[in-house]
Amino acid sequence: MYKTKSRQRMWPNIAPILLTCTLQLLTASACIAQETRETLTIMVEDAAAPWSKSDGTGYANDVVVAAFKEMGIEVRLRVVPYSRCKYMVLSGQVAACFNMSWQPEFEGKIKLAAQPIFKVSNDVFEHINTPLPKPPDGKCVLPPGTVVGITRDYEYSAQVTALQTSGVVLENSISDLTSLQKLAARRFQAVLVMSNDLETRNQKAIQSGTEDLVRFAFNCGMLDSTIGFSLTHPDGLRALEMYDEGYRRIKANGALKDIHMRWFPWLHWP
Template identity: 65%
Template sequence: MLQQKTNHRIWQFKPMLLMCALYLLAPSTDAALETHETMTIMVEDAAAPWSDHDGTGYANDVVVAAFKEMAVEVQLKVVPYARCKYAVLNGTSVACFNMSWLPELEGKIKLASQPIFYVNNDIFESMKTPLPKPLKGTCTLPPGTVVGTVRGYEYSPQVTALQSAGGVFESTESDIQNLKKLAARRLSAALIVTNDLEAKTQKTKQSGAEDAVQFAFNCGVETATIGFSLTHPDGLRALKMYDEGYRRIQANGVLKQIHAHWFPSQPVDRL
């Protein structure tokens, strides 16, 4: 009788033991959330306040936060923009920012679905030798005008039309270098990327040329975001993760927090 009773108790506990075993073998949801990968992404080095040489910037924070939502730790590799763009075009880097669209990128790079920010393509002139003013709302320069641009940057169709109409483009590594060259009268004009969140004089002050150069007129507006390589094996996967991560930081308020940190006095809709 005693043996039968013992077997009966063991039989009663078998379902419970089985459930415990299955629970121990099953993957933990919390553990799954804690697992992550590390991804290296290139970013330009001379586009403050979006992306600066020290790895800080509004765009840098946005990209890192979006991937963090997807349990991906991003390591930013800060390089000149031309190198950033070249690496993503040839597939040695999974992504590069801040990029704008050009037809030549078709089939090579796919941009994120949402812009990170908007920029103006502005012509600056020397105060001593001002440029002829075009008609309001147009972007024209006399043929032969030497214009400073940044190596590798994507510019608006209006800017492309300037070159087609006889403008002579000379490229350097940054807008700051071009403003210095313009102040030294080594250029006739400089094509500078600005934004509505800062004064037009922001970069002229950074270059030390605020008493020698000034804004002349606008040549279009571009969106800037992160571009993913279509030849890199992780390019499309990284794009999908980023797009979803960006959607999440929009919904949970993280994007607004980043904006408030960098632009405390400006509304979010000005990005």
């Protein structure tokens, strides 16, 4: 009888100790899992609103982060000028960069994701007081010797490449906005601007303060834009496979639609 009462008095004291130990073990396990969660650093351009903005936000940023998160990977975005983003992935110093469009120079160095994140339009702008010769409908042609501003290291359509082959002079600038300002000052005769169907065509003219001096002239083609992965970086190909599968999953489970509706509530989901 005495031993039974002693055991009854002892167990109430042991139970809280066991509970405390169990909670500590669970907490430690959670901390270890958090510490060992895979992370991946990816570069993103800093001047492609609404896709990727200078503050690290944007539709494309959210899509990339969500696709990797679906696969259990935490992405750390490094926001940089596009020229640096492109150089770092081409040289294999980072696993991936976005937003990129396919160019022949990428062969053997970069592989793009299977699905585009968005589409961009290569639009030619002219000075209102010195309009360009009007090309035939659907054509992208300019007189040889025409000086056209482009953004350094951006990818352009095959029609733009053909312009250069025909004798048009393409001069680099640091951004579309700077090119438009140079056009307004008549330092360029035309400018190639990356536009999208979510904003008015003169959105960048408004942003650059040149909307009273420049205007859209004609289009030089469309491009798919997505994330590019280095074929020489040790994490490149695996990251590509993870992203493609993650993108497929967020499209299937509705997460991609949620991102789209959050950024573009006025647009019907395709």
